[in-house]
Amino acid sequence: MKKSINRILGFVATSALLFAASCDKTYVDEEVVSAPRIDSFSPASAPVGEEIVITGAFLNTVTRATIDGVEVPIVERVSDTRLSILAAAEARSGRIALENPTGTGVSGSDFVYSYAAPEITASILQPSVDMGDQMLIAGRYMGAVEAVIFTAEGMTAGNEAAIVSRNSEELVVKCPYVENNRARITLRYFNGSESVETPMEEAPAIEVKRYKPSFDAVTFERTAVGRSVTVTGSYLDKVDKILVGEFEAQLFKEHAKLTFTVPAGDFADGETETSLVASYFDGHESYTLAEKFLVYVPFVKYWENMRVWGHGKAAEQLACFFSPETGRVYANMDWRTSLDPVAYQYQGNTCKEAQIPAVSAEEYGSVPPYFYFYCNNSCVVSINSPASSAGLLKNFWVANASGDANRLPGANGNCWGTAVMGFRALKENNAAEKELIDKVRAGQIENIDESLFPIDAEAKTVAGIGVGSASAQLKDSEWADGLFGDKKSDVLNVKPDAVVLVLYYDHNGPAKDAENKLNYASNVKRIGLLHITEVNFRIDQANSSKPATLSDYTFNIYWQKYDYDYSKVK
Numbered sequence: 001m002k003k004s005i006n007r008i009l010g011f012v013a014t015s016a017l018l019f020a021a022s023c024d025k026t027y028v029d030e031e032v033v034s035a036p037r038i039d040s041f042s043p044a045s046a047p048v049g050e051e052i053v054i055t056g057a058f059l060n061t062v063t064r065a066t067i068d069g070v071e072v073p074i075v076e077r078v079s080d081t082r083l084s085i086l087a088a089a090e091a092r093s094g095r096i097a098l099e100n101p102t103g104t105g106v107s108g109s110d111f112v113y114s115y116a117a118p119e120i121t122a123s124i125l126q127p128s129v130d131m132g133d134q135m136l137i138a139g140r141y142m143g144a145v146e147a148v149i150f151t152a153e154g155m156t157a158g159n160e161a162a163i164v165s166r167n168s169e170e171l172v173v174k175c176p177y178v179e180n181n182r183a184r185i186t187l188r189y190f191n192g193s194e195s196v197e198t199p200m201e202e203a204p205a206i207e208v209k210r211y212k213p214s215f216d217a218v219t220f221e222r223t224a225v226g227r228s229v230t231v232t233g234s235y236l237d238k239v240d241k242i243l244v245g246e247f248e249a250q251l252f253k254e255h256a257k258l259t260f261t262v263p264a265g266d267f268a269d270g271e272t273e274t275s276l277v278a279s280y281f282d283g284h285e286s287y288t289l290a291e292k293f294l295v296y297v298p299f300v301k302y303w304e305n306m307r308v309w310g311h312g313k314a315a316e317q318l319a320c321f322f323s324p325e326t327g328r329v330y331a332n333m334d335w336r337t338s339l340d341p342v343a344y345q346y347q348g349n350t351c352k353e354a355q356i357p358a359v360s361a362e363e364y365g366s367v368p369p370y371f372y373f374y375c376n377n378s379c380v381v382s383i384n385s386p387a388s389s390a391g392l393l394k395n396f397w398v399a400n401a402s403g404d405a406n407r408l409p410g411a412n413g414n415c416w417g418t419a420v421m422g423f424r425a426l427k428e429n430n431a432a433e434k435e436l437i438d439k440v441r442a443g444q445i446e447n448i449d450e451s452l453f454p455i456d457a458e459a460k461t462v463a464g465i466g467v468g469s470a471s472a473q474l475k476d477s478e479w480a481d482g483l484f485g486d487k488k489s490d491v492l493n494v495k496p497d498a499v500v501l502v503l504y505y506d507h508n509g510p511a512k513d514a515e516n517k518l519n520y521a522s523n524v525k526r527i528g529l530l531h532i533t534e535v536n537f538r539i540d541q542a543n544s545s546k547p548a549t550l551s552d553y554t555f556n557i558y559w560q561k562y563d564y565d566y567s568k569v570k
Contacts, residue, residue, distance in 0.1 A: 034058045035103025041096060045112040048089045048190075049143010049168040051075055052111060054096065059083040061100040067111055068094025087113065089146055089190065115192040116141045120185065120204055128207035129175045131281065132238070134164055136172055137185070143168040146195060147188040152179040153205070158186070177284040178208040211235040213280050215289060222271065222294040223262050230259045231289065238280050244295060245274035262295060269297045269561075299447035301559040303327045305533075310375055311396040312549035320396055323370040324502070324528050324559040330370070333398045335408055340367050340386065340418050348390055348414035355387050355420050355472050355518055356509040364507035367418040369526065371502070372396075374473075375547035379487040379539075381476040383500065383530075386417020387509070388472035393417060422503040422510065422520045423474035423530075424467050432464055437499045440529050440558065448527050448560040450568035457511075460521040465501060470520035474500065484537050487548065491537040502528035502557070526560040 037057040046052065060080045065072050070091035075084040083098070096107040118141040129135045137148065143166060151158030161173040184203040188195055215233040223229055236258040242249040247265035251258065258278075267274075276293035279286045301324065308329055309317040321330040321339055336344040342363045343350045352358045374392055375381045384392060393415045396408040409415035426433040439445055453463040460468040476484065479498040484491050504526040511522040534554040539547075 033102070036062050036098040036100055036105035038096060038098060038105050038107045041107060041111065044109070045114050046087055047114050047116045047141055047144055047168075048087055049141070049166070050087045052085050052087055052096070054083045054085065054098070054107075055081060056083075056098075056105065057081055058100065058102075058105075059098065061102075062098045063101070064099040066097045066099075067091040069097075087111070087143070089144055113192070115190060116144065117191070117198065118142055118145050118187045118189050119198075120187065122204040125185075125204050125206065128209055130209045130211065131175050131178060134172055134174050136170060138170050141168065141189075142166055142171050144189045145171060145187050146190065148173045149186045149188060149197065150176050150178050150183040150208070151186065151200070151203075152208075153182040153184065155179055158183070175208060177281050178210070181208050181210055182206075183208050210281075211238055212285075213238050213278065213287065215278070215287065218289075220276065220290050220293055222296050224296045224298055225262045225264045225267065228259050228261050230257060232257050239278050240281070240283060241279040242289075243275075243277045243279060244293065245272075264297075265295075267295050267297045269299050271296050299449065299561060300445060301325075301327065301561055302445075302556070303559070304556045305554060306557065307552055307554045308373060309553075310373055310547075310549045310551045313397045313400050314550060317550060317552070318397060318400070321370050321372050322557075323368040324504075324557050325368040325370075325526075332396055332408060335396075335398070336410070339370060342367050342418045343386065343393075343416060344409060346416075347409055347411070348416065350416040350418055351387050351390070351509075354389065354416075355385065355422075355505075357387065357418065357420060357507055359418065359507070361507040364418060369419045369421060369504040370417075371419075371421050371423075373551070373553050375549060375551060377547055379484070379547050381480070381484070381535075381537075381548070381551070383423050383474040383479070385419070385421035385423075385472040387420045388417075390414035390416050420472075420505040420509045422467070422470045422472060422505070424462075424465065424470040424501040424503075424520070425474060425478040426465070426499045426501060436463070436465075436529070440499045440531050441497065445529060445558045448529070448558060450565055451570065453527050453560075454569045455521055455524055455564070455566070457519060457522040460513075460519060462501065462503070462521055462524070462527065467501070467503070467520045470501075470503065472518075479532060480535065483535075487537065487539065490539055491535075494535045494537060496532045496535060498532045500530040500532065502530050502559075504528070524564055526564065528560065529558040531556040 036059055038054055039056040041052055041054045060077050065074050065085045068091055072088040072091055073086040075086050077083050093112045094110050096111050098105045120137055120139040124138055126135055148161040149158040150161055159176040161176045164172040184205045186203045187198045213235045215231055218231055237253050237255050239253055242251055242260040244262055247263040249260040249263050251260050272295045273292050276290040277286050277288050306322055308322050309320050318332040319329050320332055330339045342359055357364050372384050374384050394407050394409055394412055397406050399406045404412040426437050428434045455462050479500055480496040483494050483496055503524050506523045506525045508523050510518045510520050513519045532555045536552050537548045538550040
């Protein structure tokens with residue numbers, strides 16, 4: 001019985017294939033076995049914009065069509081034996097050629113263009129248009145139009161409008177810049193021998209509404225790069241650009257309000273006096289908002305409201321690393337490629353030991369300084385140097401999935417990070433440290449340099465602050481003492497308001513002192529001030545003994561802009 005059923009099924013399948021092969025092959029994607037063949041096309045002659053229907057064979061595989069060697073659009077692949085193309089304005093009379101991956105088929109005769117002058121139907125032309133808006137132009141032979149030109153009354157030269165769409169009867173264009181509020185519309189086309197324009201004296205005229213931006217009076221204060229400035233007025237949505245000197249600013253605009261961000265440009269550190277200009281009408285007109293706009297480039301980098309996560313596996317929380325050099329929070333999946341490819345390459349051989357790199361100076365310098373937060377099995381949260389431990393990074397994940405391949409280093413093994421960082425929590429019970437803490441909290445740090453932060457390696461001080469107790473793993477007892485309680489439940493919206501001195505070292509790492517301990521005041525390359533503002537401490541509710549791997553940390557940080565120059569230390 002099974003054999004009989006199989007024979008029946010086989011017969012049905014074979015019959016179906018034979019039937020399909022006997023039909024017009026409109027819907028079946030088949031192997032390309034031959035170049036296209038053109039048997040005929042119609043019409044033999046037509047104006048620009050007309051559709052040409054081609055009959056032949058192997059047409060459903062055509063990838064490119066040309067007339068006299070100029071590519072024209074394929075309108076529709078109707079079937080294997082029928083295809084239509086468009087008589088595009090760019091082409092000239094000549095043979096039609098169709099291409100597929102196998103070869104090219106060419107018509108036996110020329111397609112001949114007939115050239116008719118396009119005509120605008122003035123009776124249905126809209127009487128006015130807002131400059132910059134789109135408008136419809138209807139008429140005859142619109143497919144032949146090469147350009148639509150708006151010429152202001154009283155002017156001898158006009159401006160081309162961008163053609164948004166077209167067919168043989170209609171054009172949609174964007175009204176270009178017009179010098180006054182009245183313009184005539186002419187059409188450029190090819191007459192068989194050259195490109196010409198329709199007569200100006202016969203051209204229809206329309207009103208062009210020029211909604212020119214106007215600005216309310218304002219006095220601009222000194223503004224740092226990266227900060228936003230808001231101006232008010234009317235028709236501010238018509239503004240194309242805000243130029244700070246020669247540098248274009250990012251814009252957010254509404255009808256009555258415009259906000260721009262002062263671009264970084266290449267302004268020197270400190271104050272630079274430059275112009276502030278609004279450009280509109282596609283750059284044809286402008287307005288000077290201020291001849292003397294004061295741009296301030298801070299001597300220090302500042303990153304505000306940065307947020308990183310612990311080392312949990314939840315997909316939205318796989319962004320655990322921050323670089324004060326780039327100002328970026330790095331997703332875990334970017335660690336191998338964008339952040340620390342050196343550590344990914346060398347794994348356990350990246351460092352000789354904790355905080356002592358084993359890679360070359362060039363390799364070390366290719367990795368930006370970065371740090372991360374980590375919570376151990378005792379629910380102790382620490383701020384960590386990438387080079388502090390060979391056993392922490394493997395606990396970070398690149399995907400919400402198990403398996404060693406999804407661990408940050410791609411294995412459940414030792415892996416040092418490249419950058420060497422050190423941390424020292426500032427204490428409020430020390431007057432000098434309290435003064436620095438208050439400046440950080442108030443946002444009053446304008447520079448971190450050799451004169452303000454002198455380093456004494458022998459005394460183990462930075463700006464007079466002892467760093468003999470600095471650490472590569474700064475525990476929460478140093479920067480959030482008692483704030484997390486017994487850590488047996490979620491502790492949300494904790495405001496540590498803690499300030500930490502951050503030290504980044506050169507490729508040697510911190511030197512060792514006479515007692516063979518790391519001297520965190522040696523080989524410092526950059527200095528930062530970390531202000532931890534909020535922590536959301538989340539315990540795994542399924543197992544309260546697990547650390548707060550899903551916690552998040554929000555902070556601000558000041559960061560030295562240039563490498564430390566020891567020759568400038570007095």
